[in-house]
Amino acid sequence: MAQTLVTEPFPISRIANRYLIFDVNIISHIRREHNICGVLIGTIPNLSQQNVFLGIPMQLMPEETRLLVEHGHAYIVEDADAHKTGFMEMSREDRLAFLRQMDKQGVEMALDAKRRAADKQEKVLKEKGLERKIQEKNLRRTDITPNPATGETSVGPSDEKSLSDSMPPSPTVGSARGQKVAPYFITPTTSHPPLPTPPLSPAAELPKVPHTYPLFRHLQSKGYFSTPGLRFGCHYTAYPGDPLRFHSHFLATGLDWDEEFELLDIVGGGRLGTGVKKAYLIGGEDPEAKASGKEDGSDPVRAFSIEWAGL
Amino acid sequence: MDIETARREHLKPAVSPSPLQSLLQDSTLPSTxxxxxxxxxxxxxxxxxxxxxxxxxxxxxxxxxxxxxxxxxxxxxxxxxxxYVHPDEQIELLKEAERKRKASKKEGGGNDVLKIEPExxxxxxxxxxxxxxxxxxxxxxxxxxxxxxxxxxxxxxxxxxxxxxxxxxxxxxxxxxxxxxxxxxxxxxxxxxxxxxxx
Structure with a gap:
């Protein structure tokens, strides 16, 4: 796979308190470089019940977003505001350029469809043993193509003409075969383009994270991949490498330093973890170590791994 | 008082002191x-x-x-x-056992079983x-x-x-x-x- 360069910091869209990424290059970049998997949540719009293989956008946990922002890899963009200001304040030139771009795409698509139809026809004729017909057709075609003077054979000029205004393109664009082809009307499905990448706003506050964030950060700093842990009744499932390559090692539950927990939870978690070849992990941030560790930069998080003793 | 202690010395204890009693008398345990x-x-x-x-x-x-x-x-x-055997140690032990098994096979021993018994x-x-x-x-x-x-x-x-x-x-x-x-x-x-x- 060709590695596409992602420039950091990259934007993370905040929509209705969800942190979303719409760029597939960024998605693969953070997975490769920052051990962050996120959860793909996109379905096919008209087949939304098809939820086995989901696509972009990718939703990030607030913890993942916070980590990326804290380390300066990403920044948050209020997507609703960015759209409002972006489209309201778009200049006429930009708008026209975009419309022209859309028209060009429409023509290309129409031509492409026509070409494909012709190919299909050719194939079917060949299968039926009617090659002579194809040759006749080709002869006719070669008669037409060396005739650029008619102006109808080339696409470029008439295309440009139709786009000199912001009106929808007139359906008089000629095809390479001298036949008229109506350009397709494209409904734009992305907003980048036409919108430029939103600028970095340093004033944006960090995402609010649950109290289990220190444990998440601790596991990430040790190179673990963390995914949401609801399936195992914990906060995170931690993988020693990419979840596609490794089994998870830990069922992690984050706690406050003085938060009381039942021993029955330890027994239950430990037993469940051992049953699925994992360890149950509890951990949290020591406020004292945090205060004293600010200078030497040591990690104030303490974690304990629990396994069934087998007695 | 003297008679009492003398009598005690003569008599064998009918029953040994209960664990609780000996525990309470155990001065090595901290009172805290x-x-x-x-x-x-x-x-x-x-x-x-x-x-x-x-x-x-x-x-x-x-x-x-x-x-x-x-x-x-x-x-x-x-x-x-x-x-408890750490998974990395287990791998090492298995390798060691495999080496020993191969060695004993070369010598003609029919010992085919991997034996791992860490101390x-x-x-x-x-x-x-x-x-x-x-x-x-x-x-x-x-x-x-x-x-x-x-x-x-x-x-x-x-x-x-x-x-x-x-x-x-x-x-x-x-x-x-x-x-x-x-x-x-x-x-x-x-x-x-x-x-x-x-x-």
């Missing part, structure tokens, strides 16, 4: 230790000794590192078999009741007081233990949780992020 947690420790000790065949069980009321009193008494003991190691045991509530803070207090390997009762063995298992790099403790119906469950708690065994 709550009798409840002490009883719990004895209960776990009994369970390990007679139901799981542990040996060399010892009660620790003070930290061997700092000599400060533990928040509650801990136990240490030797299990009949190795209780048992002394473990720390933390006695708890299931009804208790714990916090990370209290748990790390316990861990801060213990060393990697519990000290042995006989100092002679200490030197033998000088070559400690190089794979034992993180502190671990066996958490013993006793329920009110006297069921005891045991869980190994590691200090830090330690990858799980692949049972």
């Amino acid at each position: 230790t709550h009798p409840g947690v002490l009883t719990l420790a004895f209960q776990i000790q009994h369970n390990l000794q007679y139901q799981h065949s542990w040996t060399g069980l010892r009660l620790h009321t003070h930290s061997p590192l700092t000599n400060a009193p533990f928040p509650r008494p801990l136990l240490s003991g030797l299990p009949p078999h190795r209780l 048992p190691e002394r473990e720390w045991i933390l006695p708890t009741r299931l009804s208790e509530k714990w916090t990370l803070g209290r748990l790390s207090e316990i861990f801060d007081g213990i060393g990697l390997v519990p000290p042995d009762a006989e100092t002679a063995r200490q030197e033998e233990d000088g070559q400690v298992n190089p794979w034992r790099t993180t502190k671990r403790i066996v958490l013993a949780a006793a329920d009110s119906d006297s069921t005891v469950v045991y869980y190994i708690v590691h200090d830090g992020v330690v990858k799980p065994r692949q049972n």
Whole structure:
């Protein structure tokens, strides 16, 4: 796979308190470089019940977003505001350029469809043993193509003409075969383009994270991949490498330093973890170590791994 | 008074003193230790000794590192078999066993079985009741007081233990949780992020 360069910091869209990424290059970049998997949540719009293989956008946990922002890899963009200001304040030139771009795409698509139809026809004729017909057709075609003077054979000029205004393109664009082809009307499905990448706003506050964030950060700093842990009744499932390559090692539950927990939870978690070849992990941030560790930069998080003793 | 003591010396004790009585007379135990947690420790000790065949069980009321009193008494003991093998150590042991097996096959021995029997190691045991509530803070207090390997009762063995298992790099403790119906469950708690065994 060709590695596409992602420039950091990259934007993370905040929509209705969800942190979303719409760029597939960024998605693969953070997975490769920052051990962050996120959860793909996109379905096919008209087949939304098809939820086995989901696509972009990718939703990030607030913890993942916070980590990326804290380390300066990403920044948050209020997507609703960015759209409002972006489209309201778009200049006429930009708008026209975009419309022209859309028209060009429409023509290309129409031509492409026509070409494909012709190919299909050719194939079917060949299968039926009617090659002579194809040759006749080709002869006719070669008669037409060396005739650029008619102006109808080339696409470029008439295309440009139709786009000199912001009106929808007139359906008089000629095809390479001298036949008229109506350009397709494209409904734009992305907003980048036409919108430029939103600028970095340093004033944006960090995402609010649950109290289990220190444990998440601790596991990430040790190179673990963390995914949401609801399936195992914990906060995170931690993988020693990419979840596609490794089994998870830990069922992690984050706690406050003085938060009381039942021993029955330890027994239950430990037993469940051992049953699925994992360890149950509890951990949290020591406020004292945090205060004293600010200078030497040591990690104030303490974690304990629990396994069934087998007695 | 004199007659009384003289009489006592002549008489054989009808019954040996009850465990409770001897416990109360045991001056080595600190008076600060709550009798409840002490009883719990004895209960776990009994369970390990007679139901799981542990040996060399010892009660620790003070930290061997700092000599400060533990928040509650801990136990240490030797299990009949190795209780915990780190997955990396297990791989090493399997390789070693495979090498030995190949060697014995070359010599004509029909021993085809992979035999891995690591030496048992002394473990720390933390006695708890299931009804208790714990916090990370209290748990790390316990861990801060213990060393990697519990000290042995006989100092002679200490030197033998000088070559400690190089794979034992993180502190671990066996958490013993006793329920009110006297069921005891045991869980190994590691200090830090330690990858799980692949049972």
